Amino acid sequence: MIQDELKKAVARAAIAHVVEGEIVGVGTGSTANCFIDELAAIRDRIRGAVASSVATRKRLEGYGIVVFELNDVEYLPVYVDGADEINTSMQMIKGGGGALTREKIVAAVAQKFVCIADASKLVPKLGTFPLPVEVIPMALGHVRRELARIGGKPLWREGFVTDNGNLIVDLGGLAIVDAVELETRINQIVGVVSNGLFACRPADVCLLGTAAGVKTLTAD
Numbered sequence: 001m002i003q004d005e006l007k008k009a010v011a012r013a014a015i016a017h018v019v020e021g022e023i024v025g026v027g028t029g030s031t032a033n034c035f036i037d038e039l040a041a042i043r044d045r046i047r048g049a050v051a052s053s054v055a056t057r058k059r060l061e062g063y064g065i066v067v068f069e070l071n072d073v074e075y076l077p078v079y080v081d082g083a084d085e086i087n088t089s090m091q092m093i094k095g096g097g098g099a100l101t102r103e104k105i106v107a108a109v110a111q112k113f114v115c116i117a118d119a120s121k122l123v124p125k126l127g128t129f130p131l132p133v134e135v136i137p138m139a140l141g142h143v144r145r146e147l148a149r150i151g152g153k154p155l156w157r158e159g160f161v162t163d164n165g166n167l168i169v170d171l172g173g174l175a176i177v178d179a180v181e182l183e184t185r186i187n188q189i190v191g192v193v194s195n196g197l198f199a200c201r202p203a204d205v206c207l208l209g210t211a212a213g214v215k216t217l218t219a220d
Helices: 003-017 030-045 054-062 100-109 137-150 179-187
Strands: 023-026 048-051 078-081 112-118 131-135 153-156 167-172 192-195 205-210 213-217
Touching: 003 030, 003 078, 003 112, 003 205, 003 213, 023 030, 023 100, 030 054, 030 078, 030 112, 048 054, 078 100, 100 131, 100 192, 131 137, 137 153, 137 167, 137 179, 179 192
Parallel strands: 023 048, 023 078, 078 112, 112 205
Antiparallel strands: 131 167, 131 192, 153 167, 205 213
C-alpha cells in the first residue's frame, strides 16, 4: 500500500474512537485531513469538533462541521492527530506543520489521545525528525543559542509564522534518550512557547497503517 492509502486506512479506523453525540478534538496535517474527510460522513452523529489550527478549522467548516472554541468545551473525550515520529512508548515528535502548541493544548484537555500514522512514523528512538520549537520572535537569537548548548543544530524555519504569531526553530541532530526530561528542559528556556515533544502527555493508542492492515499499539 502507498503512503496515502495507509493514511486513509488509519483515518477510517479512528472513527471507531469517536464518541457519538460528543465533541471530537482534531489535529493538523495530511493524516489529520484524511480523518476530517472520514469525520464528514458522520457529522450528524457528533456535536462538533475542536480544531488545533486555522487550517483544520477551515477544513472542518468546509464540511459543515460545527467548530467549538476549546475555552467553551468542558469535556473532550478524544483527540485524533498524526505524528512526525512515534516510539513504542507512544511518545511523539509533532509540529512539522507548525501547529504543535495548539495540538499540545487540545491533547492536554482530551481524555484519550489517538495517534494515527503510517508505519514509516514508528521509530525505535525519537530524534531523526528535527524537533520543532515554537519561539516568541524577540527571543529567537537567545533560544537558538540555548538550544545549541543542548547539543542539537537549531535552524530557524524562515518565512513561517505560527497561528499564534510566533516563529519555529527546528532542532536537528538529536538522539533523544529521555524524552520527558528533554521536553521539560526545552520548555524552561525563556522565550520558548512549547516544543514538539509529546512525552509528558503521550498518545494513549496508535493506529498504525501497515501493508498488513491497521495495527493498534499501546505503550510498551
